[in-house]
Amino acid sequence: MSAPAGADASSSPSPPPSSSSSYVWSFGFGSNMNVAFVESKKGYKVHAHRCAVLRGWRLTFNLHGPDRVEESFANAQPSEDPADEIHGVAIKLTVEDALKLDAQERAYRRVAVVVRAYDGTEIEAHVYSKEQPPEKPERPCSARYLNVLVSGARSAGLDGAYVERLAKTPTYAPSAATLELRAALRRVAPRSLQVVFGGTHLGRDITTRMSRQWRGLSLDENDDRGRPPYRTPRAMDDDAEEEFVWQWCDHYLGKAGLDGVVAYLSEYAEQAEREEAAEDGGA
Incomplete structure (x- = not known):
C-alpha cells in the first residue's frame, strides 16, 4: 500500500531536527493547536503559526489515558481514504524547544509530513502519531481535553465546519x-x-x-x-x-x-x- 498524501513513504519516524536549522514546524491537531496553551501550559514560544491541512490522514481518539477521567487523547493516523484530512495548526518552534516537545509527547512518534496552509503554501513539518492496531477501540475524551482542542481551533481560525464537527466529539460521562x-x-x-x-x-x-x-x-x-x-x-x-x-x-x-x-x-x-x-x- 502506498503512503498517504503528506506521509513519508517508509512510514518511519523522522529524525530529530538538525542543529543547523534554527526553527522547525510542528503540525498540531490536538492540544498543540492551541497556541496560548502551548506557550502558557507547556512553556514553549511559538514564533509563527499557520492554519493548515494534512491530507490522507484521519483524526482518532484511540490513544488511551487514565480510565474514568481522561479516557483518550487525539491521535493522527494515516488513512487508506485519500479524502480524509486533518485540519490543524502548524507552529514554528526553535530546535531546542522542538526537542523538549518531543520528550513531552513521548507517547507518539515524530513523522515527517507536508501540510498545506490555508493560503496554499506547502510547509515541511512533522506530526506526532502513534500506530495502533485496527481493533483498538476509540474512547470518548474528557470535556476538559475537548475544550482545549475546540478553543484552540476556534482561536486559530480553523475551518468553521471542521471546528463544529470537532465540537460534537463525544466526551466521557461516568457510568x-x-x-x-x-x-x-x-x-x-x-x-x-x-x-x-x-x-x-x-x-x-x-x-x-x-x-x-x-x-x-x-x-x-x-x-x-x-x-x-x-x-x-x-x-x-x-x-x-x-x-x-x-x-x-x-x-x-x-x-x-x-x-x-x-x-x-x-x-x-x-x-x-x-x-x-x-x-x-x-x-
Missing part, C-alpha cells in the same frame, strides 16, 4: 456504577474517620492540582507543595470544573478497588467546614 461509588464517598463524614499521624510522605492535594489542569494552568509552575488554602468546590468556576475533579477521584477509587473513602486530608476537611459555616452564617 451508573461509578456514580454510585461517588455517592457513597459523599456520605462519609470526615470526623468519623480515624486520625492518622505521619510525616514521611509529602503529597499533593489532588483537588487543587486537577483544578489547575482544568483551567489550563501549569502544574509545575503553580505547585503549592500541597499547602493550604485549597480550592474547594465552593471556589470553583462552574459545575464542569467540579465534575472533572470528581472524575479524577473516580479514577483513583476505581484503580484501588475501594468500597469508599478511607481518609480525608485534615486541613482540607477543616477548610471545607469553615467555608460551609461561613456560608450558613451569611445566609
